[in-house]
Amino acid sequence: MTTTTERVSTRTPAVPARSRRRPNWNLVLRIVLLMIAAVLTLGPVMWTLSTSLRSPSESFKLPPSFFPWNPDFTSYAQVFRQLDIVLLVLNSALVTGLIAVGQMVTAAMAGYAFANLKFRGRGALFSIVLATMMVPVQVTIVPVFMLIRGMGLSDTLLALILPAIPTAFGTFLMRQYFLGLPTDLAEAASIDGASPWRTFRSVYAPLAVPGMAIVGILAFNFHWNEFFRPLIMTISEQNFTLPLGLVSLQGNLGTGSISVVLAGVVLSMIPALVGFIFGQRALQDGLTAGSGK
Amino acid sequence: MSTTIPRRDRPKQAAKAVKAVKPGTPATSQTASGRHSQRWLAWIFLAPTILGMGLFTLVPIAASVVLAFFRWDIISAPTFVGFDNFAEVVQDPTVRVSFLNTIAFVIVAVALQLGLALALAVMVQEKMPAWLRTFFRSAFFFPLILSAASVSIFMRYLFNEQFGVVNWFLSLAGIPAVPWLTTPGGSAAVVILVYVWQNFGFSFLLFIGGLASIPMETYEAASLDGATGWRKHVYVTLPLLSPTTLLASVMAIISALQVFDQPYVLTRGGPGDSTRTAVMVIFESAFQRLEFGEASAIGVILTLIIMAITAAQFRLSKRFVFYQ
Known part of the structure; x- marks a missing residue:
């Protein structure tokens, strides 16, 4: 019954205090892996957004764009x-x-x-x-x-x-x-x-x-x-x-x-x-x- | 940061609501007339839901079972054919392939979805800056709010053989263009990937909830006993998480068995029948070939499979799930 309520509690596993200098490799590795997963999750959506902001004739050009640097709204006009x-x-x-x-x-x-x-x-x-x-x-x-x-x-x-x-x-x-x-x-x-x-x-x-x-x-x-x-x-x-x-x-x-x-x-x-x-x-x-x- | 934040700091009412377990019955009025008027009000309040469900769920379920024994094309009168529909369905190669496809899809997609979700949930729940955790949770949750049809539309472009982004990245690594959507293996892979991409976030949320309910003391005790890293997860997390794992797998399997939108938009079931699924066959035999009896028979079989799997999983759970 309680799962949803407690979803967010911050957990700190009992890690013995280490010297401050040493980077926490466990944390770094986890963040790298999670970042890869997040990029793979959000990447297709970013591509969709930025491709929709290219002109129709350029839309399938490679390399793909993931950020709409020069937004072009012709496609939005056309879809209407x-x-x-x-x-x-x-x-x-x-x-x-x-x-x-x-x-x-x-x-x-x-x-x-x-x-x-x-x-x-x-x-x-x-x-x-x-x-x-x-x-x-x-x-x-x-x-x-x-x-x-x-x-x-x-x-x-x-x-x-x-x-x-x-x-x-x-x-x-x-x-x-x-x-x-x-x-x-x-x-x-x-x-x-x-x-x-x-x-x-x-x-x-x-x-x-x-x-x-x-x-x-x-x-x-x-x-x-x-x-x-x-x-x-x-x-x-x-x-x-x-x-x-x-x-x-x-x-x-x-x-x-x-x-x-x-x-x-x-x-x-x-x-x-x-x-x-x-x-x-x-x-x-x-x-x-x-x-x- | 290092102490457990009290749960109350997320003041959402839903959470509170979900916590309540015992069916409370507030004493509105204990007099006979009070109970009488409660009963009246109850039936008035229930009427729309009960009537609606009766009309649009219960009667259709019964009708579906009955219809499975008839041949009917909507235009002429239905004729009783006994078990003919079931016999035909079992012998029909397309239906057979579609069910086998669906089973293979469920096994691969659910395994990927749960494995990915569990790994990511464990990584997110360990110590890290709060804003990063929020970012990851939102990112993994995001695909859930999109429509499967829209997702399949843009994924079809991404997996295009000649100018798709996926093959472009693969070409950077020296891998020749993969014929994703034109070969049986390639399209099956795309359907699975797109489905898992969109749905792993749901299992992820369930696992996050399950992980958060494992008491800290258990980990402290385990680390006092010398358990670290992987061993901690194998001996503490996995057994204590098993109720969540069971629930997540039941829900994932039930929804994967009903997959339709992704294969319909991505491949229309092709090439050949390679990505045709059980629900696609229901759709096609009913609304394209107008064989409503046969469609109902397939639906009845699918429902029986879903019920059997659900029952089996809960029976298994008695043996393997560890409840605290």
Whole structure:
């Protein structure tokens, strides 16, 4: 249960004090190896960014560039011409935003019920919810596709949004979150004569916002990047989301326009980057939260 | 710097939430009417999630199992065919190759991912300046936030045979151009590398968490007994980390079994069937060949494999995992 909390504690192995002069070879070696790993991890992304800032005709020239010394924005202008990127961004934002909000609300409600309300069958129901986490999306996709067709929603954005709103993981996270809040708040409220609804509304709902934010950020990150479901559920290009649009752009263009495709890739990364800069801790905590079971 | 920073200095609520273990039930109101209204509220709160999951997960699972015994192309009426779909699937060379590919992929990719993640986590957790540790953690975490489709798009350029950056670096070392995406072995290697590149950070985060929960005293005791360097890790870190290793491997295997985005964008399963995976076959038989019954049968088989592996791993864990 405690793994995520303690991730960061600084550890100093009991190393006997040595003379100051001698360099710590262990530390140097570790940092060199870690640096190599970091360069291999970030290098491809740096190359993508700096190549997108070369002119299309220079984009595949070697040696490769990893730093955009002379940024050239022609590729960005071109990607807007070759791809209806505004529509793609709007679709992606609409789909992802509605899924995130839907998950935040439904997960908060269900999580609160599982954590703080008493009802028969609570344990069994929660187990079923957890069990659904193990079923891969590919297994249910065929019946979901038919269900969506039956509802007359095929090739609409709703086909992507509705099935993604009920969330087992989000419910699990919110339940854990509510369990972590002090219970004397509820006691105080009930002594004051508040109904269960009132207790939720005025005591717990305001406190739930940080937990809901984690659910929302995780949902946004996951569905913004999602490829499999949009590939199946959307047919016409006007309903494509960003990853789908970019993959089809790469298919349509030859290798001559690398920088144009990469400009699109970089644009699609911006929300993820913003989330990375401002919500990294929340993302890390959320992603590994299920691990404490 | 050298003392353990109190855990409370990371005031994130999520962390607090995850810590709570016992299902607390705050005494909202112990009267009969209070319990009654709690029950009502509970069902209202659960309704969207339960109905949604029933409709979009539970019913589809059942439907998938049923559909596996029918032949259906969506247009004409479905016909019951018994175990025909399973028999066909087992005999179909493409399906067979795809499952074997998937298994080989899982073994290699998961081994690489866990080995790399563990080595890096151990190196990061030992003594070093705090800002460097933060930098490495962020760097290794970064690929996780990108979309597998985008990553595969730029990786396809990087691994291009003639003007790809990878071959350019290899040529500096005097290695002739490797036909990465045009040969079976090369494309399998690229799919594995790209997948591991993007996903090792997740196992890394899990290992960091596991390492941080090993009490300092254990290391102190070990070094008093004369254990140093490697021996310390072999005799202390690995056994104490085994619960995390189990969890990380279960999660890595389950997600690797479902690999789709990377091979689809990088190679479309080719050349030949060399990088076709189980999920790609589900996708193709359902949405390209309109054989929904066969696709469901493959899906059912894949789910059974996932369930069997999960169960086996937890059974094994009773024997090999060392819980403190």
